[in-house]
Amino acid sequence: MAVLSPTQPSQRAGREPRPPRRLGFSQRLGRWDVKVSPYLYISPFFVIFAVTGLFPLAYTAFVSMHDWNLLGGQGDFVGLQNYVDVLHQPVFWKSLVNTFSIFVFSSIPQVLLAITIAALLDQNLRAATFWRMGVLIPYVVAPVAVSMIFGRMFADQYGLINELLGLVGIDPVGWHSDRIASHIAIASMVNFRWTGYNALIFLAAMQAVPRELYEAAVIDGAGRARQFFSVTVPQIRATIIFVVITSTIGGLQIFDEVRMYDAYGLGGPDKDWMTTVVYLYDVAWGNQKNFGRASAVAWLLFLLIVLIGLINFLATRRIATSGPKAPKVSRRHTRQLLAQAQTAGRTAPAAAPAAPAPARGDAPPSFPPTTHPTAPPTDTTTDREDRR
Numbered sequence: 001m002a003v004l005s006p007t008q009p010s011q012r013a014g015r016e017p018r019p020p021r022r023l024g025f026s027q028r029l030g031r032w033d034v035k036v037s038p039y040l041y042i043s044p045f046f047v048i049f050a051v052t053g054l055f056p057l058a059y060t061a062f063v064s065m066h067d068w069n070l071l072g073g074q075g076d077f078v079g080l081q082n083y084v085d086v087l088h089q090p091v092f093w094k095s096l097v098n099t100f101s102i103f104v105f106s107s108i109p110q111v112l113l114a115i116t117i118a119a120l121l122d123q124n125l126r127a128a129t130f131w132r133m134g135v136l137i138p139y140v141v142a143p144v145a146v147s148m149i150f151g152r153m154f155a156d157q158y159g160l161i162n163e164l165l166g167l168v169g170i171d172p173v174g175w176h177s178d179r180i181a182s183h184i185a186i187a188s189m190v191n192f193r194w195t196g197y198n199a200l201i202f203l204a205a206m207q208a209v210p211r212e213l214y215e216a217a218v219i220d221g222a223g224r225a226r227q228f229f230s231v232t233v234p235q236i237r238a239t240i241i242f243v244v245i246t247s248t249i250g251g252l253q254i255f256d257e258v259r260m261y262d263a264y265g266l267g268g269p270d271k272d273w274m275t276t277v278v279y280l281y282d283v284a285w286g287n288q289k290n291f292g293r294a295s296a297v298a299w300l301l302f303l304l305i306v307l308i309g310l311i312n313f314l315a316t317r318r319i320a321t322s323g324p325k326a327p328k329v330s331r332r333h334t335r336q337l338l339a340q341a342q343t344a345g346r347t348a349p350a351a352a353p354a355a356p357a358p359a360r361g362d363a364p365p366s367f368p369p370t371t372h373p374t375a376p377p378t379d380t381t382t383d384r385e386d387r388r
Contacts, residue, residue: 057302064295071289082296086283092297094271095279096304098183102258102275103251105187111247113195115240118202119228132203135196146189147260154185176262179272186273189257194250198243205239206232241316245309252305253277276301 064082067075086092121132138146153160154175162172175185209232217227233240255277259265266282267274274282276297284294 060295060298063291064293064299066292068291068295069289070284070291075292078292082290082292083300086293086296086300091271091274092276092279095267095274095276098179098267098271098273099252099254099275099277101180101183102187102190102254102273103248105183106190106254107244107247107251109187110191110195110198111240111243113191114198114243115202117195117199118206119232121199121203122206132200135199137196138193139197141193143193143256144260146193147257150185150189150192150257151261154188176268182261182268182273186254186257186261190251190254194247198247201243202236202239205236209235237316241313244312244316248308248312249305252301252308255281 065077065079067078067082069075117135121128121135125131156162156172156174156176159172159175161175165172173181175181213231213235214227217231222230254275258267258273258275258278259281261273262268265278266286267278280294280297280301282288283297284291
């Protein structure tokens, strides 16, 4: 008869339990490594962002609260007076309208052209690498060179664009005298430079779409256009949101193209194509030389970009995704379901006890014999005669 010994020796009476062993320095260091190392790995980005992003933003807000001159330096604290002075200047509002106009003429066609070019590059093309690198060449060219070339092309007299329009019987356009025409010319520079860059971003997203979805769409009889709008666009929704937001930020900060569009770089004699960033430059280093007002303009532009970025984000989130949307379940309803499940688990009847195992020497339990249908007897004589 076997004697079972306890797994843990019983403590002697009167002896206190052992205190928990203290962790050594190496073990503590290992725990700190597991907990702290992920934050250390990502900390360089946040440190650089704090130095190059947050600090200039906070310092600009500090400067905007003072009467700060380029030559005289920091002056008295004026509060929001610089903001009031900027909002009362008609040139600021005119530059804001120009910025929005150029943004509309550049960003919207730019995104549409980029996604169309990406869809074409996603097909089975010969020398695909050549075409993909070709659309990126305008982005590599310096913006100053692009602005100078397009400024000569859109010249009012002896410009290439007006010469081509004259060949088809269209009168020359005053690209530097008409306000809307100047906005279209500047927007064409922006589209020329950034369309290929955004097209490669869309192309990378399209190549990550599972090809099984296109095969299923072809089996269902969907054409190329239907595949694009029902499969491609929903699958690259996050990329579309990213490109729209970055295009908005870049479109509201146009400077190089406007600065190099004419010889003076201040939006023409009537400020017809002066953008907000060019107006900021003129306030800080132009005739006014007022850093306080320039900082106020920078902060107003920053708030405007944040507002428009949020509007674009909320608008692009409504792009249809693949498949029906699952119904939303509120947190309150989820908590109620969890509480009901826990209550049902507590009040559930206990499981039936298992049958005791038979002791040694006992006969195994007998079960009724199973009956199997017997096969009909075969007549061997008839089989033999048939074989003969």
